[in-house]
Every structure is written in structure tokens, then in C-alpha cells.
Amino acid sequence: MNHASLLTADLRARQVRRRSLAVLLLVLIVLGAAMGGPVEPAGEVLDETALMQATTAAPPIEVEAPPTLEQLQARVAAVLAREGVPGVGLALVDREGVRWAGGVGVADRSTGAPVGPDTQFRVASITKSFVALGVMRLVEQGRLDLDRPLRELTPDVALTNDWDATSPITLAHALEHTAGFDEMRYNEYFSPEDGVVPRDALAINPRSRVARWRPGSRGSYSNPGYTIAGHAIELATGESYETFLEREVLRPLGMPTARFRRTREYADRLATGYHEPGRPADFRPIYHAPAGALLASPRELGQLVHFWLRRGDTGGPAIVGRESIARIERTETLQYRLADNNYGLGNYGDVLHPARGRGHDGGLPGFLSCYRYFPELGVGYVMLLNSTHSLQAYLEIRALLFAYLTGGRTALPPPAVDPDPAEIGGLTGFYAHANPRVQWFGFIERALLGISVRPDPAGIDVEMLTGGRAQLVPTGDGGFRHWRESGTSIRFARGDDGRRILVGGLAYFEEASYAYARTRLLALQAAIFLLQLAPAWALGWALLALFRRVRGRAIASGEFALHAWPAAAGLTGVLLPLLLVHVARAEAYGTANVLSVGLCAGTVLFAGCSAAAVAEVVRAGVARTVPLGLRLVPSAAALASFGMTLYLMFHGIIGLRLWAL
Template sequence: MRFFLLLAVCLALPVGSQATPRPRKPINTLAELRDSIQKVMKREHIPGLMLVLATKDSVLIAEGLGLADIDRKTPVTDQHLFRMGSITKMFTTMGILKLVSQGKLKLDDPVSKIAPEVPIQNDWASTNPVRVVNLLEHTAGFDDMPFNKVYNHEATDPQGLAAVKVFEPALRCRWRPGERFSYSNPGYVVAGYLIEKLSGQPWHQFVTEQVMRPAGMTQSNLNLRPDQTGRYVQGYKWADGSFKKVPFLPIYGGSDGSLNASATDMARWIQFFLNDWQTQTGQWLPDSVLTEMETPHSTLAANAGLKAGYGLANYTGNLNGKYPYHGHNGGIDGFISVFGYNRELGVGYALSNNGSNPLASINKMVADFLTRQAPSPTLTAQPLDKQAVEPYLGQYRAGSPRNEILGFLERQLTGVSLRMDGDSLVLSRAFGNETRLIQTGPLTFRKANDNLPSIVLTVDAAGNRVISDQGNYFRHSSWLEAWGLRLLLLISFVFVGFSILAGIVWFIFTLQRSYAAPDAWLRLLPGLGALSLIAAVFALGNLVGNLTAGPDETLPATIIFAGTLVFAGCCVAAVYLLVRRWKFLQNGWLKAYLLVTILSSCYVAGLLFANGWIGIRF
């Protein structure tokens, strides 16, 4: 079971409903907001914070709270640079949009037409080529970056096509491009290369000149490595009761996450959007292009009429708040960041912390504060169309994993079901809560507490019934396919875990009764294999939780490699001994236990082998 639990954490599987938060006292002033945020920072171990709130016409706050460097006790100022992570993708996309306005490409252009040298593997290339829009909306079907390619530990940074080829194994379409959303950083490395090829400039130079400077951002940069200005905030993570420094390591390519920004510049960025891209020197691009940026184009959900979701590096968030916001968030070791705006209300905000901590509570606090005086919106609803919904009732399995290396677990364990309860439609998660859905249009729905529809029922190109839930793709399946495989895997995990306890007991008996060597090994091998697998899972957790570790720190990778091999070897040896010793086993309960335990271990080992985990190398 520990194996299941730890990998579930790696997958971020929804395993249950969250506790209902206690009602908060309304926050009505900036002073009260600042005070509330500082209390959260202390409670959640956040050393420092960028805090920016702005309207179309004024900057309400653009400052720093807490410390930029704990050892030196340096306070965060509005000039300090935070690593903004994936918010960079908005800048890269706007660089592409600038090239579109110059007539150098179109969003619907196949990447193979613009840059045939990019090594994309696509079994659907003749009918569904990977287009530029697929890169920007994460709908190419690419894998995300592997764990050992998140940071570059070398002294130099690969540029251009060399940076793209770092991620060549990830540039394989796992399904028909334009069908499903699955977040992929390598797709944005390709987008950065397209900027370089078509502009004739390094991508960061083009984006700085054509996007950042027109927006008024003069202090921020897209550097992969820190310069000597000393304005960079130190990143931390809270572990073992204290803050640990996180090294500033470059990522590959940079067009997916290298932005370093100050509070002052993020205030200008917010107002750039709130004023529909109008600058002091004129209109940057038509505001109709901004609307296009906010609108998803290339998924099944978008084609079925859903407007909320991930557009051109611009997604719809705060769906369970009073009003939605557009924008993007970012995460890079040591930092978590959020940028959000609402053009209708003319308000926006930016946050970044240097403690690796989620910003959910502060994000909600700020978003609610900015909309506190806005009238409550009128939410759309219509009676449930039972006849139209009827064919979509039943079980669904997940089908768009972000990391393919863990995708087999997501496909096995993650799913939803759809049922009618009177005049209501109910969406239930396999190991989580259930949500009542309110119909808003032909087969589009919003969750009961949401402000926009985010769920659509549709059909894919193969005729499979599909639920798209905030970008997550679920394919219709039978109850046996969904729960049969799920329960088989869970039961197997239980027996694999139980074999450790049983192995301890058998080991004691072996010492006391002096079993013959084959009989002793037959009893002990399942537990030894399970211990090896658990060691590999703990090592995986260590590796994922410490991606900034240098390539010379090979112990976790070695344990994963050896542990999975030993687990498979123990399974094979146990099967061999069980066959050889079966007729000599007199106790029926013992035979049943060994048979079920060894078969369970072999099922897990077979699943790991089929998905490349036995002897895997990071």
C-alpha cells in the first residue's frame, strides 16, 4: 500500500474532498489584506512575497513582504526579481502572436512546414499535423519533460535546435493532435525555437524587444542564469523545521519558464492587459487578438463550445470565486507565482513567493478582495436535457496524463462517473467527492459553485464518448474496465504490502524450524521483492522532491534502478520455486497465500515492465 500511496502523491491524484474552510472575516482595506497575508506567510512558512494589485488606472500595491534572503535579513522590495516559472509562456506566446501580425507564420501552420528539422513523431501527421496552436495550447499530445531534464547542471546552455533536441523523446504525439489538453513544457521549447528561426534573433532578445519593452517592463529579464545585479530573490523550501536554500539552476531552452520579474514590472504587465494592450506609443496588437489569446481553440472541449480553459498560454482561473480571472501561474523550485486579471472589472494581481509553497489561500484572498465591491454576477442555467445526457451516463477512465512515465497509474486509478439524480446530473470521482452539475448549453455544464462552465460531454474522432473536465480528458468505459482494473491493482498492492509482514513471520519461523532452503526462499522472496520496490518508491519520492540535485548525486536513481530489478527478479524466482515446490506443500492455506501473493507481485511487476519501469534509468 505504501507503493500506491507514494505514487499517488507523485501523480497528485484526488483522493478525497477537502475540509470545509472556516468563514473568514471580510477584508475591506489594503492594510487588512496585508496583515492577513502576513499571517498566512508565517503559518505556511513563506519567507518572502511579491504582492501586486492594480486597476486599469492605478497601482494599488506593488511591493515586497518578508525576506528576499534569510541569512542576510534582506527585505523584499518592489525591485527584487522573482523567478516566475511558467508565466514565461505568456511572453513566448505573445512573441509568436507578434510574428503572426508580421505575416511570418499562422497559428494553424503545421510545425513541419515551418521547421521540418524539429524531430516530432506523429502517427496522425497526414490528417492531424502538429500545428503552432497545438504547441501554445498544450494539445500536441507531447509528454512533459523527464525528471532528469528539468534543470541543466552543465556549465553552458544549449541554444536553438540543440535545446529542442534535449527533449526529442518527449516530442511524440501520444494521441491525435488537437484532441486532448496535456501540459507539456517541451512544446514551448519548440515555440521558442520557431521565434528564433523566423525572427533571426535569439528568442529572449526578440521577446524582450517586442513584448516586454512595449509593455513597460524595464527591470525584468529572461536570463537563464542570474547576472551580477544582486536583485535576485533567494529561493527556499521548508524541510525538517527550517528553510533550505534552493540553488538557482537554469532550465533548458528558457521559453517555457525563465522569466525573472519585479513587482514594479508586474504592475505594468497587469495594466498592459487591463488596457487591452494599449501602450503610451499606441496599440501593441488589436484587442481582438487578446480575446483570441483568452479563448481555447484546439481541444475537443473548445470545438464543443466550451469557452473556459487553457487558451494561448492564457487560462481561465478562479472558477469557484465570485468572478473568473484570466492569466497563468508558474512553479520552479523555490518559487510559486500567479498572475490573474479580469478585463470586465478592470482589476488584476500578481503574486510570487520564494518558499516553494502553494499560494492557494493568498490567491483566493487577493482575488476576493479585488471583487468585493462588484455586484454578484448572473449565472446561466437551463433545465437538464435528460435525453441528450442519457448516452453519456456511466464510467470514465483518465486518458491525458501529463507525465507518460506515470501515466499507466493515472489510467488505472483515476476516473469519474456520471449519473442522474432526479433532475440533477452528478459527477463523481473514483476516490474523491461528487459534484452536482448545472447545464449551461448543449452538453456544457458548470459545477454548482462555479461561475463559468468548465465541463463538456462530447465525442472524439474514434466515436468514443468523452468528458472534458477543466482540460482533463476522460473516456467512456464499462464498469468492469474501469473498476475491474482499478480493484485488481489495488488488491495486488495490498498483497504486495502484506508480503512484508508475512515475510518477517516466515523469517522467524525459518530460524526456529530450519526450513529447507527452497521452502525458505519461497516464503521470503515476495517480502524481499516488496521491500525492494518500496525502497525504489521512496527513492523516487526523493528524486522528484529534489530535482535540483546534481548529476553526481546518483543514489536515488541507483536505488530505483536496482530496486525495480530486484523486485522483478524476486517475482520470477518465486514463480519458479512455487512451480517446483507446489506438490510438496501440504497446507492448503499456505498454498493459497503463496499463489495469490506471488501472482499479485507478478501482476505489479508485469505492469511496471510494460511501462518501462523495471531497471529504469534516470
Template sequence: MRLLLCFLLLLATTLPARAEVAGEMAAALREQGLTGAVWALVTPEGVATGAAGLADAGTGAAMRPDHRVQMGSVTKTVLATGVLRLVTLGHLSLDQPLADILPTVAIDNPWAATHPLRLRHLLDHTSGLDDARLWQVFSRRPVADTPLMQGIARDGQALRLRWPPGQRFSYSNTGYTLLGMVVEAVTGERYEAWLDRAFLTPLGMRDSTFGFVTQTGPGADPRLAMGHFDDGSTQAAIPWFTRPAGQFTTSAADMARLAQFLMGDGMIDGVPFIASDLLRTMGRQTGTAAARAGLPIGYALGLQIRDRHGVVGLCHSGNIVGYRAMLCLYPDQGKAFFISVNADSETASYPALDAILIRALSLPPVTPLPTAADPERAKWQGIYTPLPNRFDQFAYLDGLTATVMVMAVPDGLLLTNMQRPDRMLLPLGNGLFRQQDRTIASHVFMEDADGVSFSDGGQSYQRVPAWRFWLGWLSVGAGLLGLGWLLLIGLWRLVLGPRSLGGMVSISALLALMLPAPFLIWGQSFLALGDATVGSVLLAVVTGLLPIALLATLFLDRRRTGLLPWLDRLASLATLQWLTVLAVAGLLPFRLWG
């Protein structure tokens, strides 16, 4: 009887808390315009799962705690842990060169003699590899069993390293796709089959699979919640070229089991499954230049130290078409949470959902590190560009829009950037700074043989001469002014005259730039953006013809005199210089599938 009363008392104190979380989550989903969510809360006392919103906006079906979901890049945490199982078995070593495991994969590594690409670098995103190209992510070509090698490179091209391996963090889906190939090379099986059988099953994750699962067609899973876009439209799961980096179907309860294991001693039923020292290393980066300079946040073996909402945990976020997810572990307290939202929105605040679960866990807040006087902070002023940047295909654009201006102000350093809100950094000493809304060091500034750089744990930036940055924008400005002039004066002449052969060539080429729009916007799904479709081929053709048309205009109208013809020539030259820059950067012709 006493045991029953204790159970009822525990139930009475637990259920209202669960109901309160569900109520808060439902309100947050409505406020953020999101469809539905499932989550799990892990504490030393046990696991609580919950759900709110809709599993399918098309049918109005409510989300249930046992619905299966997808989680995008949180897959990397699971895959990395599976690789650590192979390391524990002795089939792999973290410091093993990739060339020894995948000798047929061509790697262009200029630093191979001193910095070979190792397994650890793929797990830590410190390989120097590009993240992915549009064709690897936005394509309708892959099927569920497309060989992984087809998603790595095309036409036998080597994978190019842009920085010495191990030195700087640069997120790479390509790197984790290579890890899927590593599993296949070592086990002799498809990575999905081996991981499902030899890794997920022993963990008791029977609702989870690395295999392809979707909501429609033959073999559809009625328990898999439907994905959604901003407008509430539905999107079923589709196959990916880079599937080891983001294809995983699971449930909230299964992710709670994984979280409990990751915070444990690596044993299953008293038998070692993964070496405990490997588990303790996850999320704790020590090898990069930023880590050696004292930055505590970083990525290692599939997890990243994350300082948010006044607490510090080991986390991984993820998004895939139709879903956003987050897994966070707080090992010191034996607590964790997982959430998957079946809506991929560009405007919603997903951290607001994380905050609800963090409050529900009653985690002790971290006292922010005190600031320290830093009279030398002005030495870090300057203009910094991402190096290496995440998407090599758009390195030129990142050099313009992702560049950070660092200015010394009375309280510390002010970081301004076109892509993010301004950030205030408070000095901690020795080149370390804490972002104003964080509790531990979030940035480190360094000076070495390569010059001055800084890292925020998720991206490295190199200081560049100011003239180079402003010259780049001057080139863009001149090019846009030239294009604007040629378009306006061309339309004016087209309507009112007088016309010239060269002018007709240039205005025709400019108007042709609009031809791909209907095909790209209305004629195809954005999920095929990286494929060679009618729209993308047209885009490549018209952007490739534009400089040829402008050169032809200069030649055909070379004998025209007067102010307007000279302004036309100046505009053509201004446009051509920018098009030349774009061509050198690999953005002209603009070939989405390349």
C-alpha cells in the same frame, strides 16, 4: 492649492487601502505557513504594488515591493505574447505547420495528413504532446546556455503526438520549449536575447529577463528574493532544460506594465506593436471539441479563462522550485493583479492570497448561470479516464488514480475522484454543467465517433468500460497481496525457518527494493530525481531483477509440496502478473531518468 488638496485627499484614501491589503496578506502568509510575497494591483486609476513577509528566511530580510521574483509557468503568457509580436511582424503565422519552422525536429504525428501540428497548437496546449519527463524537469545537468534541443528529446527519438492536434487540451511544457526554438529559428538569436531586446524593452519591462538569474554564485542578483520549501529551507534558482516554459525573472511593477498592455489596444506610443485582434484572442479557445460544444472556459495563446471567487478573468498560474505565482486580467473593468510567493508549498492554500487581491480590486461579482432541467443527465454516468493525460510517463497510474466516476444525482452530476475532492455539477442544458462553486459553465459532456467524453477546460476524459477499470484495480490488488505474502512469509522463514533456495532468492529480491531509499532520500536532492544517480540506477536494477527473482523462485521450488509452497507459487504468480502490466506500461524497470 486645489490640485494639492485633491492629491492629498487621493493619497489619504489610497494608502489605508494599501495598508489594509498588506495587513491581510501578512496574516494570510502566516496562516498558510508561507514565507513572503510581492504583488501588483492594476486599476484604471493606476498601479499599486506591495510586499509582505520575508525575502529570505535564512537572513531574515524583509520582502520589498521592488524585489525581483520568479513566476514559473506565468512565463508562458509572456513568451506567447512575444510570439504574437513575431506574428504581427509577419515572420510567423498561427496556422503555420511546425515542420516548416523546425524541420529538424522529428514529430511522430499519425494524423499529419489531415491534422498537421501547427504553431497555434503549441500556444494553446492542443498539440497532443506529452507534458515533460522527469529528466526534463528534475535534473542538475542543464546549465544556463544548454541548447534547447537537448531538453526536447534524447537519443534522436521523435516527439510523439497522442491525439490529433487541435482537438483536445493537454498542458505541455515541451510544447512551450519548442516555442523557444521557434523564436530562435525565426530571429537567428537565442530566444532570451531577442525577447529581452525586442519585446520586453519596448514594453518598459526593464526589471525583467528571460535569461537565467540566481541568488548565489558569480553574477548573483541581491534583489532576487530567495525561493523556499515547506520547511522554510531556502533554494536558489537553478537552470532548466525546459526553460522557455518557466524561466523568467521579473518584478511586480513590470508585471503590472504587461497586464496594462495586454488589456490595451496593442499600441506603444501610438505605434502598433501587437495586433489588437491577437490580444483579444488570448484565453478565448474556439478550436477544440469542448469549445465547439459550447464550453466557455479554455486556454488560448498563453492565457486561460478562470472562474474563481465569484469573478471570471483571463489568468495564468505558475510554480517553479521555491515559487508560486498568479496573473489575472479583467479587461472589461481595466483591472488586473499579479502575485508571486517565494515559497513552494504542497499544503498551503494559494487561492486564499488571490482572494485578497480580488477583493481589493472591488470587481463586480458574476451572477451564477441558472440551472436547467436535464432529464437525460443519466446518459453521462460512467467511468472516465484522462485522455490524453498530462504526463505520458505515468499514464498507467493516472488510469487508476485520476479516473473520474460520474453519477447522476437529483441535483445534477456528482464527480468522484481519488486525486480531488468530490464535485457537484449543476445542469445548464445541451451537455453543459456548472460546478457548484462556479458562475459559468465549467464542464461539457460530448458524444461523437470516439465515444462519450467530457472536458473541464483543463483536461479531457474519455468514458471507458467499467470492467477495464475494475480489472486494473484487481490486478493491482492481487499484485500487492502477493508481494505482501512473499515479504511476510519470507521474513518469517528467514528468522525461524525452514528455508529454501527459492525462498531465499525471493526475499533477497524484495529486501533489495529498499536499497535505493537512502540514496534517493538522503543521498541526493530531489531536484536530481530525473538524473542517472546511484539511487536511481539502483532503483532500476532492483525493480528489474524482481520479476527474474520470482521466476527463479518458481523454478527452484517447483518440487516442494504442501500448502505453504502452493501459496508461495500463487503469490508469485499474482505478483508477476502485476509486474508484467507495469512492464508493458513502461514502469518496469522503474527508470527515473528514462
């Protein structure tokens, strides 16, 4: 082939590459418009962990106490209307019993049926409180042992624990979320049918029962632990956990209609849940039913609150004794002292109210649930929302309920402790997040979550890695609280390896390098900025190239590809989070479907575009046909996308198959 033919072939090849890239860019732009346009914001999809974090991280909301029940209902109705929440079931309780149970708003927007005292809600993780009560009832009877290794209690359940010889996983670890388990995997979420037995649910994906650190060294919320507890109940009793709990816990408490699965008998009582205004949530059963399948009404859950307030005294159902109640409210599997928001057995502390409280929250698609009781004040409440998009409604209605119940009364906060400069000086430093709930995406939390601690005249100043700060006052023995909190919300201690740790609720941070964490965050922010800049830069270059073409100046060899591939990588990188939102909205992460497979293919496409972008940068640098000024931004974007690809590949995101995790 002669030289002219070679030039002609090369020109045609470049034209084919340009057309291919142009088609790819057009497809990506159309997809971005199609996916980004009609999709409404996902809003705040809240679950029990988000609610627990809200009660440990947000400053308390102060409201004026409604003087009458009618005014309380009116103010709750105003919150619902403002936040677009259809309805809420409520119960107000004291030591004498359920003072009032009812509702505000509607249980179903389409029918307008009002929420009443017997409207049933999916109470989600509040189920754990009943499983814990059932376990403790069997402990009192000598049929279960909290400290016995699970490999002996439940030998048919697959567990992986590299520390088994010295730190076996016990039933207490599973109930206190300190076993080190990962959260349930995506193919363990939703079941095609109601009533999957715990043994079968646990067989779906044993990888969620792998101890990621020594059991008892730190906590991390994990639903499968309660499915193990449900299975332990079945092995100990020889009957289903549902039958046992309904007979031994629910019915004695005064909960005649509460069930662990839908039944035709009470179908007309079940509220409709909503993701957001106008978008109802489908009722989908869950595999890990002992962790969150209970259906109950506000009146019925009020009986549970009454039980906690009675503290095991006579005159009511003797589900468990006073000592067992105290054990339920303690954390015993961790070797360091905790804050007042500790997680016990299906029961945790809350210091966001003006008095220390305990209880549990729950979240499932369309439903948020909460109950709290305040032993020092002798009152408590139940709050069941049939919408999951408004954290503000959750916080504000809680505050109104407490204010009404107490009429402005509070309990004394922890005694004031003068700051110890020497002690606080030893706490100064940076603490990195070290107990991700979902291990697969833990790298995101590690990159974003970190706390810098500095001395403050009143105590300590804490600042988040991504911004936001607060002053905390000491409560003694390494404990601190916000001045408006009713109890200790964080505490400093020593971890297994002797490093200083910061704990609060189920949060766990350990001493680390601030310089490394800050550099990693800045590098990720710079990479994301360059990825977002690349498409806009390519568009500007295209307009400039068109103007030059009109002036009779052709673009240099390789110039189109140099700009197009980083732009393609940038557009793909922008589309991936949008696609992930679609996967979450459609709850399509547990199976191989168009959305989940598309997400997997998108990650591979991003990697391919990034590799091609780097290749074009190298080619342009060697050939030097493109001026340096035109190479700088696309080269930086190409390197950023390639670096991001390596980062995501290292963490298993490239080729991500959610359905197979």
C-alpha cells in the same frame, strides 16, 4: 556419490540459500530504515499543472474581504506563518494601472531580506504568456502564421506525426498544448548553464516531440511546444528570442529589469526559493527556457495584468491589438466547444474565484507564481511565492487578494439552465483519463483517474474512481459547473471516434468500461496490500519457526525460501517509491548517478525476487512438504508480486533508466 553424500550436499545448499536470503532480507531492512527514517516528507511539490488542476477541481475558498491594505497584508502574513512559507510578492491592479506592489515576509530566510515590489522571482511558466505575446506581434506583422505547419516554419526541428498528411502540427497546436506532444523528458529538465538556445534544447531528446494522438484532438500540457515557439521567433526575426521579447514586449510593457537569465546586475534582487521550510532550492537553469526561464518582480508583472485589463485600448503600450488579445484567450485548434477554463495561447481561464478570470501559473523548484485578471470587473493581481510546498497558501492568498480587490463584488455566473433529463441520461456513464502529461507514467493516471457520471435532481453527480464526489449544475450545451464556481468547468462533447468525452481545462476523459477500470484498480490495491503484508507475515512466521525450533521441531524443506522471497519482493516494492522520492528530491533523474541507477537496479531486483518467489511456490506445491495453511499467504503474495512485475514490465518500468527516456 552415495545417498548420504547427496543429502549432505543438499543440506549445505539449502543452508547457503537460507543464509543468502537472510543477508538479503537484512540488507533490505537496513536500507528501509536508512532511507525511510531521516527522509522528511516530500510534501506537495507543485507546478503549473497541479495549480491548473487545483483551480478546476477544488471548491472555491470563501474569505471575508480585508477592508484595508494593512489588514490584507496582516492576513497574508498570518497565512505565510501558518504554512511555513517565507514570503510572497504581490501586485494589485486595475484598469488605471498598478494600484500597489510590494511583498509580505522575507525573500531569504538566512539574511532576513524582506520581499519588496522589485524583488525578482523565477516566474516559471508565466514566461509562456510573453512568448505568446511575441508570437502574436509577429503574426500581426505577417512574419509568423499560427496555422502554418511546423515542418515549414521550423524545418530543423525533429517532429514525429503519423497524421501529418491530414493533420499537420502547427504553431497554434504547440502554443495551445494540442499537438499531442509528450512532456519534456528527464534529460531535458535542468541545464548546466544558462542561455541554451532553443535549437540546442530541442536537439537533446526529440522523443518528447512525438504526436501521441491526432493533433487537435485533445490537449496535454507540454513545455517543449513553447521552446519550438521561441525557435520560430528566432527564425522569423534573425535574432534571439530573448532579445526580441525584451525589446518588443517586456520593455514596452514597463518591465525594465525582467530577464530570461541571471545577471550580476540584478543578482541581489533575486529571492531564494524553498522546497519546504528550512530547505532552500538550488537555482538550476532549465533547457526549455522559453517555457519558463523569466525572472521578474511583482511590480513588473503587474504591468502585464494592466495590459490585459486595458484590452488593447489607447493610452498604453500597443504590443498587440484587441483582436490578437481575443485570439490569445481562445482555443481554436480543438474541434469541440470547451469550458471557461480553456487554454489559449499562454493564457487560460479560471472559474475558482467568484468571477471568471484568466491568466497563468508557474512552478519551478522553490517558486510558485500566479497572475489573474478579471475583465468583467476591471481588476487583477500578481502573487509570487518563494516556496513550493503549500497549496493551501496558494489558494488562500489568492482568495484574499480577490476579496480585497472586489470588496465582495462578483460577476454573474453563467445563466441558470434547467436540467434536461434526456440529455443528462445520455451523459451517464464512466469516463477514463486519456491524455497523460507524461506518457511513460500515464499507466498510473489511467489506473487511478476516472469519473462516474449519474443524474442528479439539480444536474449531474460526479464521483472519482478513487473516491470523492460532487454535484454539478448545467450551464447549457453540455456544460456544467459546481454551484460555487463562476463559470463552466467541464463540458461533454464527442471525440474523434464518436465516443462521448468529458473535458475541462486541459483534462480529457473518454467513455470507457467502469467494470474494467474498477477491477484493475481493485487488483492493483490487492497486489499492493499483499506485497506490504508479505514482510510482516514472514516475520511472524520466523518467530513461530523459532518457537518451534526451541520445541525441537525443524522447519520443513523449502519453508524458509517460501516465506523469504515474497518478503524480499515486498520490501523491495516498498523501497522503490522511497527511492523515487529521493531521486526527485535530489533532482537526480536527468543523469546516470547513484540514485537513478539504484532505482533502475531496484526495479530489476524486484522482478528477480518476484520470479524467485513464484519458483518457490511452485516447488512447495509440488513437494507438499509445507502445510497448505502456511503456503496460502506467501503464495498469494508471490503471485501478486509476479503479476505486478509483469504489469510494470509491460509499461517499461522494470529496468527503468530515467536518464535515457
